[in-house]
Amino acid sequence: MRSPSLSQRAKPPVPHIRCLSDPDLLNPEVQAPGKHKSNERLQLAHRALLVVEAPSSRGGRKIKHFLNSLRIDVKVVPKSKTLPPLNNKKSARYAVVVFENYSSYLKLDSWSRQVIDKYCRDYHVGIVGFVRPPREDGSQVTYFDGYHLTLQHRMELEDMKLNFDSYLWRVLRPGEVWKGFLPGKWAVFHSNHSTYQNLAYSRLSSKYLEFEDDEKDSATAGFQFVTAVMDKGEIDGIPKILFGNDLSFWLHTVMMMDTLSYLSFGKLELTLERYIQVDVDDIFVGKKGIRMTVDDVEALVATQDRLQKDVDGFQFNLGYSGGFYLSGNEEEDEGDKRLLGR
Template sequence: MMDKQSLLPQNFVTKTTIIRKFHNYSCRPRRLQRFIKKEITAKHCVAFLAALSVLSILYYMNYLSSPFASLMRRRRPEPFMSCAILENIYLVPSNAHNHTSVAKVRIDPRVLVFVETAFSRLGREIAELLVYNRMRYKLEVSGKSLPVMTNQDKGKYGVIVFENVNKYLEMDKWNRELLDKYCREYSVGIVAFFPPSETAKFDEPVRGFPLTRHSNMRLKDAGLNPLSPILRLTRAGETAWGELPGTDWNVFITNHSTYETLEYASNASTSSSEETRNQTVYSTVVQDHGTLDGIERVFFGSGLRFWLHRLLFLDSLSYLSHGQLSLSLNRTFLIDIDDIFVGEIGTRLLPDDVRALLRTQKRIQKLVRGFKFNLGFSGKYFHHGEPEENAGDDLLTENAHEFSWFSHMWNHQQPHLYENQTQLEVDMMLNKNFAKTHNIPVDSGYSIAPHHSGVYPVHENLYTAWRHIWKVKVTSTEEYPHLRPARLRRDQHIHESHG
């Protein structure tokens, strides 16, 4: 005679058994672990991952097609400030200060940087900034004897920089006197950064100076003193709205005439009502004119995390070195916009984007005569977007004469991936015919390969095809001599094509 269980479907019995086992083991953790290892196989894991992948793809497709998501992607970021020069508003004299003086002939254009350790963060940032700007420097770990400071009757360093001002203030008497004597004799200035404090302090005296500081401050809305003689690359007249990076700023308080504010900011910790009543601003970078001891200094209340400090640091080097470490104000620049027509659906240019590009170009042309954006195009992907994006493609080609253009390969394929020279030239001809059809001017003699492929290290077929199809004379790359570290690149190294 058959029992009741034998009359049930086999899979039902199996599922019931598993449930019972799970119930029995759930109260016993060790048995539960053994049950999971036994019952959950690799097939279950693969099936789960496959299902998760399918769900992720479906969600992503739904997200792309969602009108709300499209609106979110289309929201173009706006800057916190507008350039007064571009609005024809001149708040300050537009001429940059010339820091050159006769004292420059007695010093070399070199920076001596005292760091806490060879691997300290701010010290590394200072060194990298000097490398970016092709300035010679020497790193010295604080606490040791001073290096040789002179060569015959000439100073070896134009500016002294302290990563941590305390290493300057706490120098032993002998080295401090030697350093100060060198600065006075050769008219060399000092740049020093105040480090964060472990605890917040108020009205803390700075040893040896008629200067006090508050520490561990949160600040916002930075501005510059337009009358400061230090400003050269940096121009005053605007406010950098918003909170400044970090919550450990030092601010300076003094009534002595030797000090002049270079940069100031407001307290970000106060409420709007308190701010309206007090309107207190604090000095975050101050200049010591040296009327007390004959040594000019610039004190920074924070490191280089705030972008404006990088410019002020370079200006301070120029001023304190009497122009020996000045950077030229002349700039030659080219703005390439690659991958025109290449973007994925939902990320391509819209008509409003094209109009914004034209407006921006006209604003820049007020300052740089003849400026044009340089657009790199891949014709295969023309009209591969949504209807509104295709309208953006049309508006771009209608205004083709407003821009400079260069070929970026027909299908955006890297040149070194082509099997032979013929295939490479065929694709270049497709892009050239596309340019003729849409009246795109391509006679600049300039081109860039996708991902800079084949430029350096050199792929000979690329240069041969460029010369044959496009009459390319110059190109550029970020790979020379190496991609990393970026600070050692030779900028956009433009060189003549082979042959």
């Protein structure tokens, strides 16, 4: 069987997602990460209280694993169970309270709701809530009575843009645009009350547009649907951050990191320093027909050059095996030579 020629092989893969930066981000003062640390964090434990829908709920497990990955101790409580002790004399046992389903917080029995709210106000603890869609036969619009907030459910969206003016961002860079269809169906937020600050915007999925949108390629046009909000606590004294979907969308995990840092006054934040090593092991070890060609090598170098613009000193570490050198077809042997020549 003949090995595929260079003309028959697919081109090297390229990222299907690109972040389009706002020109204002070139200003280093704008890019500076938010500073959330204050003395308020001293009375908070390095722990989160997670209220889940059920002991085995998939969404609850995902949130717990994410919090653990940030080295945060987590106390998991099903919504049907009695709340654990929240404070320890003059200190708080939990730096943040997370609800897998924000509606469960609003529907707590009177006693549990009073306990949670008093704890949050006394120790300046914030709440994180994820909005889950209602039943298929349920209403597509939900109004949170007393909170001046309306939710529109089951929206199919694409692209996401962060609020450039929010002071929440620490890891994320505000003003960038994520391009692509958002996974699943979303809840979007509507309010004109001053307690709310919009955190993220999206557009209606283009598959629902009857005509081509001339402004679709604009970095700012059409972002009219709010997918995440911050409640500054002007109504009940409790800061909250609400997401219109769960952690299945990868950008929400980074937003969640900034959320935890902000609501805990820096108690639950990690250092911004990261050490990255990408080890491409045994790059010359491969069967004929699937080895690297010249195009693959140039794509690898181009990717390294692109990453070096953002990560000083970044480079791919390649494992060399002389016994397999020049053991491919003609195009692949040229790739081996180009790799060593680069």
